[in-house]
Amino acid sequence: MRCRYCHNRDTWGMKDGEVVSVGELMEKIRAVKHFLSGGVTVSGGQPSLQPEFVAELFRACRKEGIHTCLDTNGYVKGMTNPIVDMLEQTDLVMLDIKHMDNDLHRKLTYVGNERVLDFARYLQEINKPTWIRYVVVEGYTTDPVYAEQLAEFIAPMDNIEKVELLPYHSLGKHKWDLMKDIYELEEVTPPSEELLRDLQRIFLNKGIQAIY
Template sequence: MENNQTQPALNVHSYESMGTYDGPGLRLVVFLQGCNFKCLYCANPDTIDSHGGKSTEAEEIVRMAVSQKAFFGRRGGITFSGGEPTFQAKALIPLCRRLKEEGIHICLDSNGGLWNDAVEELLSLVDLVLLDVKEFDNSRHRNLTGRGNEQTLRTAAWLEAHAKPFWLRYVLVPGYSDAEGDIRQLGEHFRDYRMLQKVEILPYHTLGVHKYEALGQEYRLKGVRENTTEQLERAERLFREYFDCVQVN
């Protein structure tokens, strides 16, 4: 296409082909660089700095997606994750338009914490949003991420008001996001959302701890152990009191 040269490049951290955890079906997952949150348990701390990654032309990503389209089937497609993909909303808008021209399903994995005209336009283009709600209690959310959750909740309300399907993702961190009262408040808040298609409980894990060591950074949840089966089952029972679409990943 003649106008490809004018399309902004994206800052890409990495890719995952045939991913099965970031949206429906088999997916090409594009991890973008840069994030507005600093989650204590972040498994990809090397994606937080906006200056890392590799500059990648949008059409290169289109070619990758098209080459894998035969494997996507009726449910799969491409997922933009991170980092925080809305950090690069302006560059994603023309890319998503190209992907829609190719008939590729687009999923956006976002913390919902950024908002501007470009983010709003991007959300209107994608097919599905994976909304990461880190904690419902605002003070505990700040403790976990360094930011409040007000915009995340406003983003969820926008998705509902604009009939945009979304999944709610919740990382269950022992001692940080597993309080019964907080989960119940979240359930009460979202229970009547018509566009909420799935609630995913994501177990806390320590697979990214070695990355902190490599970066010379301290992992601040060193004493936190991974979820027991009992903890996950308890959380699942709580969520199922409010939603009939709960899944433990």
């Protein structure tokens, strides 16, 4: 995915960053374990690009009694053994569903939403506790019709604990500037509280907890 509003534009390079081992990360985690009120969340970039590493890290965390959370866009090519193993070691999934309309999903992220929706269905199949995250961005996801479509999609899923409505912001724009890339949503403003409340009501009316 190449989300137009991505606030981690600097993570797109697959050969950039620092190479670390699970052991090195666990040393850092143990050093602050006393202060961890929730647990460990692996985000990104996209953690599903390194499922073997995430599975090993989460396995080590769980041995220490540390809750594990996967923050993902769900764009995976099938439920391969590494993906299945990663999910088996995951206590909670925070899944971004960018858009229910495939054409608009492609316009927003440059890829279709088929893999994401299949991933969501698999999480339902294995009854994995999941939070759905839905970014509210003017010109893409503010139409109530799209929220209705998302609510209808997840309403039958018993594993969905809640929906988080995330107001669009441009706090990551400076990273696009650093990468000498064009940030196309510069003129887009954050949604109003009234709009967020209206979208929240759509989910609540279908018995789905929704917060913003």
